Amino acid sequence: MGDVPAGTRRRGLLDVVERVGNALPDPVFIFIGLIVALAAVSALGAAQGWSAVNPATGETLVAQSLFSAANVERLFVEMPRTYTGFAPFGIALTIMLGATVAERSGLMAALIRASLLGVSRPVLVPVIFLVGCMTCHTVDAGFLVYVPLAGLVFAAAGRHPVLGLLVGFAGVAVGLAGNLLPGQVDVLLLTITEVGARLLVPDYTMNPLGNWWFAAVLTLICTGLVWIVGERVMAPRLGEWTGEGEQLSAGPLAPDERRGLIAAGLAALAVVGLMVSLAVWPGFTPLYDENAAGSARMTPLFRSLAGGLALLFFATGWAYGTAVGAIRSHRDVVTSMVEGLEPLLPYIVLMFFAAHFVAMFGWSNLGPITAIRGAEQLRALNAPPMLLLPILTTMSAWLDFLIASASAKWSAVAPVVVPMLMLLDVSPEMTTAAYRIGDVVTNLISPMNPYFVLTLTFCRRWVPGFGQGTMLALMLPLAASFYIGGMALTAAWVALDLPVGPGASVGYSLPQR
Numbered sequence: 030m031g032d033v034p035a036g037t038r039r040r041g042l043l044d045v046v047e048r049v050g051n052a053l054p055d056p057v058f059i060f061i062g063l064i065v066a067l068a069a070v071s072a073l074g075a076a077q078g079w080s081a082v083n084p085a086t087g088e089t090l091v092a093q094s095l096f097s098a099a100n101v102e103r104l105f106v107e108m109p110r111t112y113t114g115f116a117p118f119g120i121a122l123t124i125m126l127g128a129t130v131a132e133r134s135g136l137m138a139a140l141i142r143a144s145l146l147g148v149s150r151p152v153l154v155p156v157i158f159l160v161g162c163m164t165c166h167t168v169d170a171g172f173l174v175y176v177p178l179a180g181l182v183f184a185a186a187g188r189h190p191v192l193g194l195l196v197g198f199a200g201v202a203v204g205l206a207g208n209l210l211p212g213q214v215d216v217l218l219l220t221i222t223e224v225g226a227r228l229l230v231p232d233y234t235m236n237p238l239g240n241w242w243f244a245a246v247l248t249l250i251c252t253g254l255v256w257i258v259g260e261r262v263m264a265p266r267l268g269e270w271t272g273e274g275e276q277l278s279a280g281p282l283a284p285d286e287r288r289g290l291i292a293a294g295l296a297a298l299a300v301v302g303l304m305v306s307l308a309v310w311p312g313f314t315p316l317y318d319e320n321a322a323g324s325a326r327m328t329p330l331f332r333s334l335a336g337g338l339a340l341l342f343f344a345t346g347w348a349y350g351t352a353v354g355a356i357r358s359h360r361d362v363v364t365s366m367v368e369g370l371e372p373l374l375p376y377i378v379l380m381f382f383a384a385h386f387v388a389m390f391g392w393s394n395l396g397p398i399t400a401i402r403g404a405e406q407l408r409a410l411n412a413p414p415m416l417l418l419p420i421l422t423t424m425s426a427w428l429d430f431l432i433a434s435a436s437a438k439w440s441a442v443a444p445v446v447v448p449m450l451m452l453l454d455v456s457p458e459m460t461t462a463a464y465r466i467g468d469v470v471t472n473l474i475s476p477m478n479p480y481f482v483l484t485l486t487f488c489r490r491w492v493p494g495f496g497q498g499t500m501l502a503l504m505l506p507l508a509a510s511f512y513i514g515g516m517a518l519t520a521a522w523v524a525l526d527l528p529v530g531p532g533a534s535v536g537y538s539l540p541q542r
Contacts, residue, residue, distance in 0.1 A: 043262075043266065043502040043505065043506070044502070047496070047498045047499050047501070047502035048498060049498060052498065056379055056476055056482055056485075056497065057378060057379055057382055059476060060379070060382035060383055060385075060386050061382060063386055064382070064385065064386050064389060067095065067386065067389060067390060067393065067395070068095040068096060068389070070393075070395065071092060071093060071094050071095045071096075071389075071393035071395060072094045072095070072096050074092030074094075074393070074395060074398075075091075075092045075093055075094035075097070076094075077092075078091070078092075079091070079092040079395075079398055080092065080398065081397065081398040081401040081402055081405075082401070083397065083401065083444065090394045090397055090398055090401070091394060092393060092394055092395060092398060093392060093393050093394050094393075095389055095392065095393055100389075100392050100393075103392065104385070104389070107388075108385075111384050111385055111388045112380070112381050112384050112385070114384075115380060115383070115384030115387065115388075118377075118380040118383075118384060118479070119335075120173075120335045121173055121373075121376070121380075121479070121483065122370075122373075122377075123335050123336060123339045124173045124174065124335055124338050124339050124342070125173055125369065125370060125373060126339055126343070126366055126370070127338065127339035127340060127341065127342030127343035127346070128173060128174050128339075128342045128346075128369070129365050129366050129368070129369020129370060130342060130343050130346035130347060130350070130362055130365045130366060130369070131342040131343070131345055131346030131349070132177075132346070132365075132369060133346075133350075133355075133365040133368065133369055134346040134347070134349050134350030134353075134355045134356055134365065135286070135289070135349065135350065135353060135355050136289070136290075136293055136345055136346050136349040136350070137174075137178055137181070138181065139282060139286045139289060139290055139349070140290070142185075142281075142282060143282060143290065148182075148186075150186055150187070150188065153182070153183065153186055153188065153193075154192075154196055154255060154256050154259040154260060155252050155253075155255065155256045157179050157182060157183075157193060157196050157197055157200065158196050158197075158199060158200040158203075158251070158252055158255045158256075158259075159200065159209075159248070159252055160175070160200065161175055161176075161179065161196070161197045161198070161199070161200020161201045161203075161204060162200045162201070162203055162204035162207065162208050162209070162248055163204065163208065163209065163210070164200075164201055164204065165201050165202075165204030165205050165208065165214065171200075171201035171204065172198070172201050172480040172483060172484070173483070174338075174342070175197055175201060176194055176197040176198050176201065176480075176483075176484055176487060177194070177487050177490075178197070179193040179194055179196060179197025179198075179200075180193045180194040180197070180487060180491060181193070183270075184270065184491070187270065188264075188270055189264065189267040189268070189269070189270040190270065190491045191267055191488050191491055191492060191495065191503075192259065192263055192264055192267055194484060194487050194488055194491075195263065195484070195488075195500070195503055195504060195507075196255060196259055196263075198473075198480070198481075198484045199255055199473060199504070199507055200255075201480075202469055202472045202473055202480075203247075203248070203251050203469050203511065204248075205465070205468070205469055205472075206244065206247065206462075206465035206466055206468065206469040207244045207245075207246075207247030207248040207250075207251055207469070208244050208245070208248055209244075209245050209248055211237065211238050211240070211241050211244070215237055215238070215239075215240055215241075215244075216237045216327075216331075218439055218461055218465065219235045219236070219237050219239055219240070219457075219458070219461060220235065220237075221439050221443050222235055222439075222443055222447055222457045222458070222460070222461045223235035223457070224443065224444065225443035225444040225445075225446070225447030225448060225457065226447050226448065226451065226457045230451070230540060233457070235457065235458075236458065236530060236531070236532055236533050238530045238531050238532075238533075239456075239457075239458030239461070239529055239530040239531075239532075239533035240458060240461060240462045240465070240529060240530050240533075241529075241530040241531060242527070242528055242529060242530050242531075243459075243462045243518075243522060243527075243529045243530065244462070244465075244530075246518065247466070247515065247518060250514050250515075250518060251511055251514065251515075254507070254510040254511060254514055255507060255510075257510075258506050258507050258510050259507070262506045262507075263503050263506070263507070266502065266503060267503070285352065285353045285354070286353060288352045288353070289348075289349040289350075289352035289353040290349065291352075292348040292349060292351070292352040293345040293346075293348050293349040293352075294345075295348065296344040296345045296347070296348035296349075297341060297344070297345050299344065300337070300340055300341045300344050300345075301341075303340075304316065304330070304333070304337050307333075308327075308329075308330050315329065316329045316330040316333050317329060317330065343362075346365070347362055350362075350365075372486065372490055373483075373486065375486055376479075376482060376483050376486050379479075379482055380479065383477075383479055383482075399428065401442070401445055403424050403428065403442070405445065407420060407421060407424065407445075407446060407449065408445070408449045414450065414453055414454070414455045414523050414535075415520050415523045415524055416520075417450070417453070417455075418450075418455070418459065418460070418463040418519045418520070418523060419463070419516040419519055419520055421446060421450075421460070421463045421464055421467070422463050422464070422466045422467040422470075422512075422515060422516055422519060423467060423516075424442075424467065425442070425463075425464045425465075425466070425467025425468050426467035426468070426470045426471045426512065427467075427471070428442070428467075439461075439464060439468075442464065443461075443464075446460060446464070447460050447461075451537055454536050454537055454538065455523075455535065455536065455537060456529065456533060456534055456535060456536060456537040457537070458529045458530060458533040458534075459522070459523070459529050459533075459534075459535045462519070462522075462529055463519050466511075466512075466515035466516070466518075466519065467512075467515075469511065469515075470508050470511050470512045470515065471508070473504045473507060473508040473511070474501055474504050474505055474508045476497065481500075484500070485497055485500050488500060522535060523535050
């Protein structure tokens with residue numbers, strides 16, 4: 030091996046990953062295998078009496094066998110509800126119903142040509158990544174709408190569209206932890222952090238901007254990493270784009286397209302005005318909880334974003350299509366919805382099995398038990414914060430294979446690790462920042478992430494037969510670079526004692542009683 034260049038060895042390893050990954054069964058059968066394994070482990074855990082105490086509630090969580098009469102009954106009785114109630118599935122279909130109208134009317138292509146197509150090829154990767162980070166503020170619309178648009182942008186620039194899809198996917202995923210602007214994800218996770226902090230300090234108040242500075246620097250670091258890895262590793266593996274598949278004209282907008290964009294803009298203003306009025310109209314605020322406190326008052330508005338985005342895409346797509354002649358009647362709108370959802374049929378099938386795996390994992394109690402025990406192992410290490418926080422990042426990354434939801438995982442882990450690190454003079458904000466890095470890294474390569482599978486579906490629209498092993502081989506170097514860069518940033522941030530956000534420091538001192 031001494032005579033083989035390092036780059037060749039790395040490429041050989043990725044070739045192995047690709048071959049092994051492509052040799053795996055269809056993702057549907059992977060989930061079936063996981064369900065079988067989960068059932069066996071749950072039976073073992075129940076027989077062995079595995080348990081953990083939830084530090085937030087004091088409740089003892091005991092492993093439940095999925096072969097028990099109660100869980101078998103639940104499996105069959107609640108099967109339709111488990112499938113249709115799976116959050117990523119419902120959100121995806123809701124947004125895509127509107128997005129298909131906007132896409133098939135030509136609105137999406139026109140918007141791209143009016144904006145991102147002006148970006149030069151050398152900076153296309155970092156720009157697409159950065160914009161992807163910002164789209165995470167639109168809940169799951171980034172994965173559902175922006176990622177396929179990123180593929181179109183790359184194809185129009187003469188570059189491989191799969192590279193655009195994967196860079197866009199990475200940007201949206203990283204945006205959940207690293208972003209130039211704070212958003213609703215920060216509010217959600219730091220609210221959970223506050224619950225853990227109050228176990229030690231009952232009157233602790235969390236700063237919803239407490240991760241801002243750290244997240245902004247993480248974004249810049251990841252942008253540099255994706256630029257390097259994307260151009261030097263991912264692009265060479267994909268090779269040159271030969272031009273098959275969908276096309277996007279790179280010419281200037283025609284007069285009817287400009288009229289269409291004006292019509293779409295007016296429709297967008299109408300929808301935004303409707304959503305805002307439902308939050309501020311005197312005496313009628315269904316999207317604003319006046320009985321809540323602080324940022325929690327905006328929770329109904331945040332939760333309505335999926336429906337609001339579906340309405341936005343639907344209205345703007347219809348307005349644009351009518352102006353350019355692509356939509357002539359309401360029947361064309363319905364046809365767009367039907368035909369636009371056809372490429373998602375493999376995803377719809379997969380979600381049935383993914384939904385049941387996630388639900389059954391919750392019924393077994395194995396997820397929170399694993400998270401709580403993992404946090405207790407961190408406590409037992411008694412390591413200095415500069416080493417303990419990267420370990421927390423690593424634990425978060427591995428737990429993501431068991432609990433895909435960042436908020437669900439953090440709800441189980443935060444009540445243990447937040448008070449523990451407060452006792453070691455680490456602020457809750459810094460602890461949250463370290464946790465979020467690990468959550469993002471695994472999402473890039475985990476088949477447990479529904480949007481990993483959806484992005485794979487998008488890739489197959491451009492390259493039929495595109496394998497999950499191929500996608501893993503392309504994303505693994507990127508995930509590894511983000512992991513190493515994130516851990517190094519965490520350790521350096523603690524060593525330099527930099528502010529994590531406005532009014533939030535790395536260190537923390539318990540109040541004197």
